[in-house]
Structure formats: structure tokens, C-alpha cells
Amino acid sequence: MFVRIRNTPLDYAWGTDGEITRLLGDGGDSACEPRTDGGPEAELWLGAHQGAPSRIVDRELVGGAVDLREWIEADPATTLGPLAGTLREGERARLPFLLKVLAAGAPLSLQAHPSLEHARDGFARENALGIPIDAPLRNYRDPWHKPELLLALSDTMEAVAGFRRNSEVIAVLDALIAARDAQAATPVAAGADALAAFRARLAKVSDEPGRREVVAWLLARGADAVGVTEAVVEASRTVVAAATAGVTPAPTELERVTETVTLLADRYPGDPGVVIALLLNRITLRRGEALFVGAGSMHAYLRGVGVEIMASSDNVLRGGLTPKHVDVPELLRILDASEVSQPLLESVDLGDGVFDFRPDVADFRLLRVTRADRDGPSAIDAPGPAIILGLSGEARVRGNAGAVRLRAGAAVYATPDEGRLEIEGECDALIATVGAPPV
Known part of the structure; x- marks a missing residue:
């Protein structure tokens, strides 16, 4: 059976002015029902997640069910087939994946998602504490993990994801220090050079626990960490201003890094997530390229239009660049701070x-x-x-x-x-x- 579905884009603040409607259209058979309140279009959910289940167009085909979640729960044998036989006793029938059309006009929050083990443990723990599912301070809204794949649909889609090699971060800091000093009227005093001190701290990091400790140090927002955030932003603004004026063209990688830093700092002044983003791979996806984000991987999408497919979950541990709740201890518990190269996922050509x-x-x-x-x-x-x-x-x-x-x-x-x-x-x-x- 083929059943038409549609939904209305969610209006998160980082969304765009009608990009999803322009991509999918807004009439006839379109899966998109445009917003009528003038709000931004951020995500169109196609699936059965309780947060925004897709509506069924031809309800008479499915016994009158209003949305996909209702139909799946009422008739798992038809809607899920063999998957229905894998349900544990008492478990509600669910579609294991969620497809989203995503249009980012501004950066999303810096975040990571739990493994299945962490999700089940965290969900049970917060239930035992009596925290309401919709409470702003709740981390786990379901017992599921949330690996996800992003496929770019716009000409380019920008992101940061996965910790880059420590040597690459140090090289970026060296370039940032050199470019800043070239524009400085007077040399920065050694004792006041927060960038040099941060470089020295990173030079001592040799493993995953060390990188996690750097993240913890930044998120604690001590005086030295605040100074590093301010110094990174100030130096980046200097580099961007010089490059814009044509005084000192920045190297390509330094240009990308400083543009990212200033973009994030303008939206989230003083947020240590700006520096954490500096530790991550800076990625530009071309149309048709994909990025995979596994359990514990820190990431943020910056701008562009794409399609996400993920395990059907709403579990997000934020690490900054957001006014929402940031639970630092829980984030550090699930964080994977291993070094990774560009975390792109190549497709397999099946022919035809x-x-x-x-x-x-x-x-x-x-x-x-x-x-x-x-x-x-x-x-x-x-x-x-x-x-x-x-x-x-x-x-x-x-x-x-x-x-x-x-x-x-x-x-x-x-x-x-x-x-x-x-x-x-x-x-x-x-x-x-x-x-x-x-x-």
C-alpha cells in the first residue's frame, strides 16, 4: 500500500523564510503544508515520531487514522511488517527512523546524541526522579539512540562535526596567532597571551580523555577559559577584517575557521561553544554529499538545506550555542572526543x-x-x-x-x-x- 503523507514545517528560530516550501511546493500533492503564521521554516518531519507525526492525506485508506503514528499503533502488522514481531512485551509499535527536510538559516546548537545504552539508562534514571517528559531540564525524552545522516540538497551545506586532529587545531591556532600579531600595533605580552596559553594546553593533549577534559574546562567558564573565548573571537575578527579590507588575504583554512568563529560569536556572544567548534572538523558538503554522525559525536549544522534521516528519537545533549539547557556532566558522560577525519559517508552506486x-x-x-x-x-x-x-x-x-x-x-x-x-x-x-x- 502507498499512502500519501504531509506535514507542516516546525518554526525553530534558526530556520529560514520559506526554503522548505520553495523546495517542495505548497499545493496539490506536496508533502509540505506551509505555515500560516509567518514563522520560520526549520524542519519538516516525515515519520511517526510523537513530536510531529506526519498527517495522512487519504484517511479512508487506513481506517480513519489521522496521522502515521496513530496508524502504526493501530495496525503494526500492516504498517511495519516483520518489524512488528521484534517488539518487546509492552513496547509501543514504532517506526525506527525519522526523515526530516532541514533548512538552516542560522547555526543550530552544538550537540551530541547518546548511544542506545546511554539513552536507556538516562531515560530510566530521569523517570525514576519523576522529571516530566516535557520538562526543559530533561535530557532523555525516550529510551532510544539517535545516530543521524545529513544529505545536502542546497549547493553547499556548512557544518562542524567530530574532533579534528590535535595537530590541525594547533596549526590553526599558530596561524591565528601569527595573523593577529601581524596586524597588532604592539606585541601581545607573553603573560597576557591567552591564545598561546591555550595552544600550550592543547599541546599536552594526546588522547580522547584529554580532549574531553579540554571541553570540560571550556564549559566550566573559569576566568582563563573565558579569556580564551574572548581572545579567539578578537583574533578572528582581526583576521576577517584584514581579509575583507584586502590588507592580508587569509589562508583558505584560516579564513573558514575565522568566519565560523565570528558567525557563532555574533549569535552567541561569550559562549564557550565558539571555541569548542574550533576543535571540530569544518565541513562543506556539496549537493548530494552526506555526513554521518554517530553516538557521542559533537556537531552543529551552520547553514544550508538538506535531508536528515535518523533513528526516531528526540534525545539531545547540548554543548553550547543555545539558550536551552546544557547539562555539562551528562554531556561529558556520553561524549566521544576521539579524533576523526572528515566524517563523510560515501554512497554505493547500485546502478540504474x-x-x-x-x-x-x-x-x-x-x-x-x-x-x-x-x-x-x-x-x-x-x-x-x-x-x-x-x-x-x-x-x-x-x-x-x-x-x-x-x-x-x-x-x-x-x-x-x-x-x-x-x-x-x-x-x-x-x-x-x-x-x-x-x-
């Missing part, structure tokens, strides 16, 4: 215009189908339920039990009995499904 983004998680995978109206269909074996989103053109999708025409901007939920999906037509479409058959 099908590209498979498949991280090592069972909750989800994302397939992109980009095809001309060629001879023969593109075939995809979906091991469970799927959500299909049209980006451009028109796709003709056929399964074992039914068929549907998917226009640009439309979305459908495909029940597992459709099995192997065959796609024809000139189109660009995304298919979200589970990562592996249930075991």
Missing part, C-alpha cells in the same frame, strides 16, 4: 541511477534515485517500511501490491508488503527505509 547511503546502523538507510527516463525501471529491495520523497520530475513507483505516481515535493509511506520497489520516469527521489532486515 540508485545510490545507497548506508551507515552501520540497523535503524535506517537512505537511497537516492536520480534518473533520466531510461529504458527499464530502477529496482530497490526495501527490507521494511519506506518513506519516498520526490525532489524533482515525476516518478512512477510500483511494488508487489500497488503503484503510485510521485510528483516533485510529494511523499508517500510504503508498507512492507510492497517489497521490491520499481521506479520509472525522469526524477530525483529519496527513499528512507530500515538499515537491515529484522533478526
Whole structure:
């Protein structure tokens, strides 16, 4: 069965002025119902998460269910197929993944997500303490982990993610100090040089616990840490001003770092997350490139339009760049401060215009189908339920039990009995499904 779904974009402050509506359209079969209150468009959720479950267009097909969550809970055998047999006793039927269209006009908070073990432990602990699920100080709103994948849809999408090599951070600091000193009217006194002191601190770091300790030191906001934040921002502004005036063109990497620092500092003055972002890989995704964020990985999306697919959870541990609750001890408990190179996820070319983004998680995978109206269909074996989103053109999708025409901007939920999906037509479409058959 193919069932059309749609939703209204959520209006988080970092959103954009109508980018999601411009991408998907706002009438006919579009999955997007534009906001009527003039608020920003930040995220369009396509899935069954209780925070904003997708609405069902043709309710008569599903026994009158209003949204996807209601339908799944009422009829897990139809909606989830074999996944329904994996539910633990007393567990509510749930779709294990959530697809989001994300439009960031400003930086999101610096954050990390727990592992499944940490999520279950934290959820049980906060329940035992009697903390309401919707309390602002609550960290765990469900017992699930939240690995996620981001696929860029705009020409570029900017992010910071994963701790970069310590030697690279030191090199950036050296370049920042040198560029600052070249513009300084008088040399900075050695005893007052917070940047040099921070460099010396980082030079002693040789492992993951050491990087975590640096994060803890910054988030504690002691006088020295505050001084480092101020010095990094001041030096970055000096470099940006000189480069803008054409006095001293900054090296490419230093230019990217200083632009990021000033962008974040303008929005969150004095926030130590500005310096934590300096410790992370600075990433520019081109259209069609993807980033994978695993458990404990610190990250923040800065700007751009993309699609996220994630395990269906709302568990976020923030590390700054936000007015919301930051639980430093809990963040440090789940944080993975290991060095990583650019955490990009390459797709696998399955042929016939099908590209498979498949991280090592069972909750989800994302397939992109980009095809001309060629001879023969593109075939995809979906091991469970799927959500299909049209980006451009028109796709003709056929399964074992039914068929549907998917226009640009439309979305459908495909029940597992459709099995192997065959796609024809000139189109660009995304298919979200589970990562592996249930075991």
C-alpha cells in the first residue's frame, strides 16, 4: 500500500523564510503544508515520531487514522511488517527512523546524541526522579539512540562535526596567532597571551580523555577559559577584517575557521561553544554529499538545506550555542572526543541511477534515485517500511501490491508488503527505509 503523507514545517528560530516550501511546493500533492503564521521554516518531519507525526492525506485508506503514528499503533502488522514481531512485551509499535527536510538559516546548537545504552539508562534514571517528559531540564525524552545522516540538497551545506586532529587545531591556532600579531600595533605580552596559553594546553593533549577534559574546562567558564573565548573571537575578527579590507588575504583554512568563529560569536556572544567548534572538523558538503554522525559525536549544522534521516528519537545533549539547557556532566558522560577525519559517508552506486547511503546502523538507510527516463525501471529491495520523497520530475513507483505516481515535493509511506520497489520516469527521489532486515 502507498499512502500519501504531509506535514507542516516546525518554526525553530534558526530556520529560514520559506526554503522548505520553495523546495517542495505548497499545493496539490506536496508533502509540505506551509505555515500560516509567518514563522520560520526549520524542519519538516516525515515519520511517526510523537513530536510531529506526519498527517495522512487519504484517511479512508487506513481506517480513519489521522496521522502515521496513530496508524502504526493501530495496525503494526500492516504498517511495519516483520518489524512488528521484534517488539518487546509492552513496547509501543514504532517506526525506527525519522526523515526530516532541514533548512538552516542560522547555526543550530552544538550537540551530541547518546548511544542506545546511554539513552536507556538516562531515560530510566530521569523517570525514576519523576522529571516530566516535557520538562526543559530533561535530557532523555525516550529510551532510544539517535545516530543521524545529513544529505545536502542546497549547493553547499556548512557544518562542524567530530574532533579534528590535535595537530590541525594547533596549526590553526599558530596561524591565528601569527595573523593577529601581524596586524597588532604592539606585541601581545607573553603573560597576557591567552591564545598561546591555550595552544600550550592543547599541546599536552594526546588522547580522547584529554580532549574531553579540554571541553570540560571550556564549559566550566573559569576566568582563563573565558579569556580564551574572548581572545579567539578578537583574533578572528582581526583576521576577517584584514581579509575583507584586502590588507592580508587569509589562508583558505584560516579564513573558514575565522568566519565560523565570528558567525557563532555574533549569535552567541561569550559562549564557550565558539571555541569548542574550533576543535571540530569544518565541513562543506556539496549537493548530494552526506555526513554521518554517530553516538557521542559533537556537531552543529551552520547553514544550508538538506535531508536528515535518523533513528526516531528526540534525545539531545547540548554543548553550547543555545539558550536551552546544557547539562555539562551528562554531556561529558556520553561524549566521544576521539579524533576523526572528515566524517563523510560515501554512497554505493547500485546502478540504474540508485545510490545507497548506508551507515552501520540497523535503524535506517537512505537511497537516492536520480534518473533520466531510461529504458527499464530502477529496482530497490526495501527490507521494511519506506518513506519516498520526490525532489524533482515525476516518478512512477510500483511494488508487489500497488503503484503510485510521485510528483516533485510529494511523499508517500510504503508498507512492507510492497517489497521490491520499481521506479520509472525522469526524477530525483529519496527513499528512507530500515538499515537491515529484522533478526
